[in-house]
Amino acid sequence: MNQTQDNRSISLADVLTARERLRSSIYYSPCPHSQMLSALTGQQIYLKLENLQMTGSFKERGALNRIALLTPQEASRGVVAASAGNHAQGVAYHATARGIRAIIVMPLPTPLVKVTATRNFGAEVILHGANYDEACEEATRICTEQNMTFIHPFDDPAVMAGQGTIGLELLEQIPQLEAVVVPIGGGGLIGGIACAIKELRPEVRIIGVQTSRLPSMVMAIEQRHPVTIDPATTIADGIAVRRAGDVTFPMVQQYVDEIVTVDEDEIASSILMLLEREKTLAEGAGATALAALLQHKTSLKGAHTAVLVCGGNIDVTLLSRIIERGLVQDGRLIMLRIHLLDKPGALSDLTRLIASHRANIVNTLYNRAYYGVNLGDTVIDITMETRGREQVAELLAALTAEGYKHSRVL
Known part of the structure; x- marks a missing residue:
């Protein structure tokens, strides 16, 4: 397929370069075959376990790639990010490891486990706003006021290229790969993965999954441009994004074959399935891809399919409620x-x-x-x-x- 000409987006070369840049610092996460999930879905299921990264999420790939591109002057002034948790931890961990000051603005409802982890990784945490958008406004203000560098959680070419390194790993780990199912928030993860895979193996299908509470990318595809949707709460807080990215949207529009949605009970059931049957802890966003397959929401039939378990940072009190909800959903x-x-x-x-x-x-x-x-x-x-x-x-x-x-x- 043709690589995009938009200089704000990315190409396969960007992803390949990002991989070399990250190779010594990012865990090559396993992608085991699941016999049990294969039987339940009628496909050959492989779980890409990004929840095993140091910070518990794929987000550190993009964060590190962006941090690695800072000039010495930018690094000396520090970085700012707005995040509900996973991007925050990725920025905090890799910035601190390189002696770079990091300020993270997190929404007030952010789970305590994510706030504590971000502080433990060395960042200065500011709790502000009722949601990501309000936190992002405050982060932008601080960035301007203190002349720091803002690291966007998804709408940044370097961040997207870093996430795309997962796609390269999948092609190596599953030679017979036919499809990849990826959660969607703002589109950085699926945009990067889709670019990497489609440019090398255009026949591989890329399926995106959003929570039905916040289907911002679905709405963007329907209206052919990003739109801001009404706020909503969801257990998949890691993909609770009200507006698709301006940088990521063209990539999704170009490379992604299908986008489906899942509801709260379906996500809860998927979390329980991963925990009980696969002994794998996933947060709400990390379980949405599998939820779509368990509920037969996609057009895939019998394919060798990689499923992104993209994060495992979940508050234990929320986990207990999700387990209970999953038990109800399962009868x-x-x-x-x-x-x-x-x-x-x-x-x-x-x-x-x-x-x-x-x-x-x-x-x-x-x-x-x-x-x-x-x-x-x-x-x-x-x-x-x-x-x-x-x-x-x-x-x-x-x-x-x-x-x-x-x-x-x-």
């Missing part, structure tokens, strides 16, 4: 609201029925005053662990057969 944690006669032995009869179907009760809540309960009756909310949807269906059928009025709460 392994349910809450039922069941009507009972308010008489001795009624609860015992109910729990005996539940036990006979091997469901495990983890919480109960009685209520006589709400939900339109008749006098002489009561309602109980029961949260149970099950083996999955098939067992749930059997239990619901048994409750109906025994005359229990019931409804699914979650």
